[in-house]
Amino acid sequence: MSYTDSELLCVMAARQLRDDQTVFAGVGLPLLAVALAQKTHAPHLTMVVEGGVIGAEVVPGRLPISTNEMRLAHRALMLPPITDIFLLAQRGLIDVGFIGGAQIDQYGNINTSVIGPYERPKVRLPGSGGANDIASLCSEVTIVTVHERRRFVPRVDFITSPGGLSGPGARKAAGLHFGRVARVITNLGLFGFDPATGRLRLDALHPGRTVEMVREQTGFEVLLAPEIAITAPPTAAELAILRRLDAERRFL
Amino acid sequence: MSIRPADFIEARRRRAAKPKGARDKRLDAAEAVRLVRDGDVIAIGGCCFSRTPMLLLREILRQGRTGLTLARNLMAIEPEPFLVAGAAHTLITSWMGPGLPWGLSRVLRHYVESGQVRFEEWSHLGLGLRFRAGAMGVPFLPTLTMLGSDLLGVGGAKTMACPFTGETVALVPALFPDVALLHVHRADPLGNCQIDGYVHMDPDIAAAATTVLVTAEELISEEDTRRHPERTVIPGLLVDAVVEAPFGAFPGECYGLYETDFGFYDAYAARLAAKGLDGVREFMDEYIYGPATHAEYLARFDPTVLARQQQYARELVGGEPL
16 A cells, blocks of 8 residues: 555554544644544544634545635634634643644754744744644644654754753743643654653654664654654555545645 | 833723714725824734735725734735835734745745844734733733743743742733724624624734724624624724725635635746746736726636635535535
8 A cells, every 4th residue: 555655644643643632733734634533533533723613524625725714614613713712722621732843853842933043034934823822732742744854953943832942841941831742743753752851752663664764864863762663554444534535635 | 122011001092082983984995094004003804814804905005005014813925015015014923824835935035034024923822812912901911822932032022920829921912003904794884893704813903903994795784783783793883994895805715705716826826936026016016006996806806716716615604514
């Protein structure tokens, strides 16, 4: 069964979600991952989206490209004001958040703001949107990204969204008592963070991927779990659901 | 930085001093936009592709306002003509991009990377709470977002030890825009507004601003409002001008009425890719400076596309599974 990197990312992200959770999702792959989880092992999962949506249904072939459009409101349970949707996360109602990023460092901090100095950047990126709020306020965060050396940098140029900041204890010291970046899902493997140092740790490789490939595509030293698992490949059933949702392959 | 400690006192005085009579506020777009002055901080309602007050934004450019600051929670391409025209020097937002399929904004990159335009970045909630603090008439609000991140240092947020628990909290300063531009589904002549679907941040923006200009898909009567007061989400006493504007957010969407015409955004992106900023200038001549009226603007779009986008919108809302 062949599959694309995007399909692999969606399947792996979907499998991290548990039934009965609430999840804050962005458009693109995270949205597909949530829809896939709902159609497989997590029918009681509730999706929340930053444009102000609780519990909408994803329409196959009508995937949204922004977090605040009608396509995301189909059969929703509630469309609260945007500020209030984030306040639900601040109150502790959102279990999992998905974010991506232009740069990610060894502590899971994310940069989507600038490459170079803030005032005169080399590249002005789009900005936080809700990513900082998701990383600050959800109970745990999963980063989903393509694994590229230019993305995985020792230090991000700008912390748009907090991961572990400078390591163990740093979030709490900054006032972030809840939440953490729990894992990073890439097209190479699954990563967690070493409890002692707070640094990125390879926990599992996808089929056909190697530690060497991870090292090549990472701009800092990756810690290795004592035993590195191999993930089960996407199943035909999972891929069929994804391909029905995004038949035009806009995101897959 | 635009933040002064006494802002909330001045902001209340400005608001309180304005006439609040329940009078007929219907104007045309040109008359409404005369209430906007050079140098104003303008808050834009809706969000990204949704309920963007396109008619009012076009009219501001047509009237040649300069020195503007634009504030909006998520920005799509609507600020780009303001940058190209040299009309705006500061953007206050959490995000700006043409949309997921089209990557980064080349226009934003050009003006910010060259130092011509300042990008004041907040988290989405951070900016939302700035509008809400403005709407509440208080100088700031506490929050647990943005803590530990570099966003704290960009726009002037602060941290403090909570006076009750001693824990660190972030504080965001109120934002009191000079003008709010909103596009709603229905408004009556007194300015009472109804919005279907997402309200985004519009009620907070309206209450935080000094002057509120509204375009509405449909003008309803005061009697219609009185029959369903529960539908009023922005009270007329906040509103200065009501302009009738069917398809007033097009080519973006208006919930339940028409869906975003993504083909238009494809064409815009292609022209920008081919011709750079001159492509945007061509677009501005065609869609902003060329058409003398809103009707002439709408005539630039294929009527079958407008009808199709209406059909798409009807399919998505109302709870029937697709």
